[in-house]
Amino acid sequence: MKKFTISIAAILLFSVSIFAQNLIENPGFEAWTAGAPDSWTEDGGAITLSQNTTNVQEGTSSCQVLFTSQDNQYLNANTFSVTAGDPIAVHIYAYDNDASGRTRLCIIYEGADNYYGEYSEDMDAWQMISFEGNVPEGATEAKVQIRFYDTSDWDGDCEILIDETSFIIDNTIKPEPSNYPTAFAAAANGVTASVSWTDAIGDQLPQNYLVYASATEAITAPVDGTSVDDDTDITDGLAVLNVSFGEEFASFGGLATGTTYYFAIYPYTNNGADIDYKTDGTAPSAQVTMPDVTVINSEDFEDDTFGEWSAFSVSGDQVWETAPYGNPGNCAKMSGYDGGAFDNEDWFISPAFNLDNYVGEVFTFETAMNYDGPALEFLISSDYSSGDPTTATWDAIAFTPSAGGWAWEASGNIDLSTYTGTVHLAYKFTSTTAGSATWEVDNILLTGTLSSSIIETENVDFKVYPNPGHGIYQIENSNSQNFEITVFNILGKQILETIETNTSYTLDIQDFDNGVYFLQIMSNNQKKTVSIIKN
Numbered sequence: 001m002k003k004f005t006i007s008i009a010a011i012l013l014f015s016v017s018i019f020a021q022n023l024i025e026n027p028g029f030e031a032w033t034a035g036a037p038d039s040w041t042e043d044g045g046a047i048t049l050s051q052n053t054t055n056v057q058e059g060t061s062s063c064q065v066l067f068t069s070q071d072n073q074y075l076n077a078n079t080f081s082v083t084a085g086d087p088i089a090v091h092i093y094a095y096d097n098d099a100s101g102r103t104r105l106c107i108i109y110e111g112a113d114n115y116y117g118e119y120s121e122d123m124d125a126w127q128m129i130s131f132e133g134n135v136p137e138g139a140t141e142a143k144v145q146i147r148f149y150d151t152s153d154w155d156g157d158c159e160i161l162i163d164e165t166s167f168i169i170d171n172t173i174k175p176e177p178s179n180y181p182t183a184f185a186a187a188a189n190g191v192t193a194s195v196s197w198t199d200a201i202g203d204q205l206p207q208n209y210l211v212y213a214s215a216t217e218a219i220t221a222p223v224d225g226t227s228v229d230d231d232t233d234i235t236d237g238l239a240v241l242n243v244s245f246g247e248e249f250a251s252f253g254g255l256a257t258g259t260t261y262y263f264a265i266y267p268y269t270n271n272g273a274d275i276d277y278k279t280d281g282t283a284p285s286a287q288v289t290m291p292d293v294t295v296i297n298s299e300d301f302e303d304d305t306f307g308e309w310s311a312f313s314v315s316g317d318q319v320w321e322t323a324p325y326g327n328p329g330n331c332a333k334m335s336g337y338d339g340g341a342f343d344n345e346d347w348f349i350s351p352a353f354n355l356d357n358y359v360g361e362v363f364t365f366e367t368a369m370n371y372d373g374p375a376l377e378f379l380i381s382s383d384y385s386s387g388d389p390t391t392a393t394w395d396a397i398a399f400t401p402s403a404g405g406w407a408w409e410a411s412g413n414i415d416l417s418t419y420t421g422t423v424h425l426a427y428k429f430t431s432t433t434a435g436s437a438t439w440e441v442d443n444i445l446l447t448g449t450l451s452s453s454i455i456e457t458e459n460v461d462f463k464v465y466p467n468p469g470h471g472i473y474q475i476e477n478s479n480s481q482n483f484e485i486t487v488f489n490i491l492g493k494q495i496l497e498t499i500e501t502n503t504s505y506t507l508d509i510q511d512f513d514n515g516v517y518f519l520q521i522m523s524n525n526q527k528k529t530v531s532i533i534k535n
Contacts, residue, residue: 023167024077027077039077044072044148048068051064055161059163065161071337073148076144076146077143077167082142087134088170090105090168094127094129095160097124099151101160104119104129174204175276180265181209188289197284209245210267222268224277227271263286293362300444310349318334318431330442331441346428350426353422363413364411365410365444367439373436373437376428376441378396378425380395381395381423382422468535475506489518
């Protein structure tokens with residue numbers, strides 16, 4: 001998402017305001033009643049609003065915000081109706097000359113994921129924080145929310161001025177983008193491929209990009225006047241994502257191991273019948289061959305649970321939780337702060353992994369962090385079983401952590417190939433009354449290559465029926481040998497606990513979404529993988 005300079009953003013604002021109406025009521029804080037700005041509400045319990053008539057960005061008054069807590073505080077505009085896909089231009093002006101805190105532009109949607117923008121900077125001048133993009137799919141209502149946060153220089157209170165806010169549906173028809181983006185590249189991560197690029201520049205910037213992923217090199221360019229919906233299912237050989245200008249990143253999941261995939265990107269303006277793609281010349285392209293690995297465990301917290309992972313609190317009242325601040329979507333979050341910093345020791349622990357079944361195991365994840373406090377630790381144990389982790393032996397493993405400021409950072413590839421037997425992984429969070437950082441963890445992934453002692457074979461004598469089915473499947477074991485059943489979704493995430501049995505078995509996945517699932521059956525160091533369809 002882009003934060004534009006004041007001069008460029010002001011030009012963009014002038015160009016769209018001629019044609020569109022600002023949907024924010026009392027956007028410049030000119031109207032006040034009984035000491036409160038009309039059509040605005042505050043939330044958080046420690047925020048005070050007052051009218052300032054001496055320091056304004058425009059007009060005769062601004063909103064002076066004083067907050068006295070390190071808990072997040074909120075200033076909310078009115079709610080209004082929106083239509084998915086409409087291009088929008090949003091901005092606020094902030095005067096932030098107090099090192100104790102920062103403010104942030106957010107858009108809160110009904111029916112879609114919220115937008116959390118960039119933070120203000122400490123400067124003795126008015127600064128514009130802006131966003132241009134599209135109303136996300138599923139959104140029916142929206143409101144601008146201005147959030148206020150403490151910093152590591154917190155001294156008990158912070159004062160920031162807000163003025164001249166705007167939310168405009170920009171329906172002016174724009175010409176084709178001037179240029180393609182540059183530095184387009186693809187990289188593999190387990191069963192996911194990510195593509196990145198540097199935003200296009202020129203007289204006409206794109207509003208969005210159309211990014212294709214294909215199992216074949218021949219990718220057909222889009223046609224002007226015809227929009228293309230997101231399609232994340234690549235099992236038919238083609239997937240596509242619409243990405244807002246400024247994001248410079250897209251990710252495709254459910255890719256087959258050992259397979260080469262091809263990618264192309266097309267910038268465009270407008271939408272619907274007016275959509276205008278840049279297709280002349282040669283569109284940027286990239287390709288990647290997915291590693292021939294097995295996803296042992298993955299967790300992105302999108303179902304708002306910890307999945308197979310678990311939390312254990314050794315001390316303190318604060319605990320691990322899921323939160324909607326991930327990269328993207330949800331994440332696991334831990335903070336020892338609740339109106340003040342407290343002593344805490346809290347663990348976030350993986351399920352057991354038998355590494356003897358694999359070779360070349362690699363573990364990756366991402367972290368984001370803010371505020372001052374002890375560092376998050378990443379640990380491994382060969383003697384932990386359950387319960388209190390302090391009764392086991394744990395070894396620290398180095399990783400690349402977030403630098404702070406809520407910036408997401410990839411851990412780097414953590415090599416676990418030297419470990420054998422059954423292990424547990426864990427994140428150990430600590431805080432003290434002297435300070436507590438907030439740590440967030442997302443996109444956990446453990447991959448490996450099946451050990452040569454375990455043979456992928458079609459000779460494992462099992463039948464699975466009916467297939468396709470409606471969620472109930474019979475797994476028939478004609479030889480009555482011991483076997484294990486593991487079920488994965490198309491992203492490689494295990495969705496059920498491993499089932500151990502020596503009889504025929506009835507598999508029930510009725511509670512899961514329709515789609516393709518992979519059934520892995522292990523018996524006598526031999527493995528058979530069957531794709532099943534739920535419809």
